[in-house]
Amino acid sequence: MQVKGLMFDPYNNAYIVILRDDDQSEMLPIWVGKSEASSISLAIENVAPPRPMTHDFMKSYLDAFNAKVISVVITDLNEHTYFAKVHLTYADSEYTVDSRPSDAIALALRTEAPIFASESVIRKQSSEELDQWLENLKPEDFGKLDS
Amino acid sequence: MEEQTTEPLIQLTVNRVVEDSNTDTRIVVLTRTDGASEHFMIWVGASEGEAIRRALDTSTTPRPMSHDLIKSFGEHLGIKMERAVLTDVKSSTYYAIVYLENKGVVRTIDSRPSDAIALALRCQAPIYVTQDVWRRRSGQNLDAWLSKLETKNIGAQEV
Numbered sequence: 001m002q003v004k005g006l007m008f009d010p011y012n013n014a015y016i017v018i019l020r021d022d023d024q025s026e027m028l029p030i031w032v033g034k035s036e037a038s039s040i041s042l043a044i045e046n047v048a049p050p051r052p053m054t055h056d057f058m059k060s061y062l063d064a065f066n067a068k069v070i071s072v073v074i075t076d077l078n079e080h081t082y083f084a085k086v087h088l089t090y091a092d093s094e095y096t097v098d099s100r101p102s103d104a105i106a107l108a109l110r111t112e113a114p115i116f117a118s119e120s121v122i123r124k125q126s127s128e129e130l131d132q133w134l135e136n137l138k139p140e141d142f143g144k145l146d147s
Numbered sequence: 148m149e150e151q152t153t154e155p156l157i158q159l160t161v162n163r164v165v166e167d168s169n170t171d172t173r174i175v176v177l178t179r180t181d182g183a184s185e186h187f188m189i190w191v192g193a194s195e196g197e198a199i200r201r202a203l204d205t206s207t208t209p210r211p212m213s214h215d216l217i218k219s220f221g222e223h224l225g226i227k228m229e230r231a232v233l234t235d236v237k238s239s240t241y242y243a244i245v246y247l248e249n250k251g252v253v254r255t256i257d258s259r260p261s262d263a264i265a266l267a268l269r270c271q272a273p274i275y276v277t278q279d280v281w282r283r284r285s286g287q288n289l290d291a292w293l294s295k296l297e298t299k300n301i302g303a304q305e306v
Contacts, residue, residue, distance in 0.1 A: 035194035
């Protein structure tokens, strides 16, 4: 999946990260908090802040010992909470670490690791309702993120 | 970013996190472990302050927050956080270094104090400040102001 954009959701006072698959047939919205959205936005826009933000620090932490993020996977959706896994390699071993999708995505964008979503997650989202909701949003709502 | 000083470091402990509702920032109040009464205060953003507050409360969130994830990386990979050191202050911005250890190899990473402190509390790693940064700290005479701010915030913090 690719991060297609970030939008503000005025109804929930939260931000939505829009993930799309490469052939644009599937879409996965993930609701995240303001600071998580801000971190993802900085990575999308390739902005280097004057001081390392938390996910830059997280990357430095892994870089310090040459641990590599291989991929991140959005694995489950349960009562509006998404679950993700970060897959790492370190010293010839592989590790899988439980994460929120927002952290996983913010880290993947900084480490150029691919983002995947399990098919069950995509099936689970009530897409019809969501598509309608998204259609009602104006194009100006996209890409807006005032941190 | 290496420490320039050979003077002994001063160990600090996080006393509390105070909400500054005027600016939507948080003030991290640290005290010396040697019992000296002066405070060390660092202004941080709201989300950074809450990350520190959650570690102080040892409250658990349903899902791992960002610093919980970093701690979890360390547990999986065998990386130990040795200590956090507040090493510099420039234009009112504090700089920190985090010391990490794995199989006898120590690495240091540049960090904001908020990340260094949030991770140190979760990993039970000690927090230090250099003598130089301690001397140049701000807010030495702000105790009265701080207590006023806390009195004002009592209602707000209950929410």
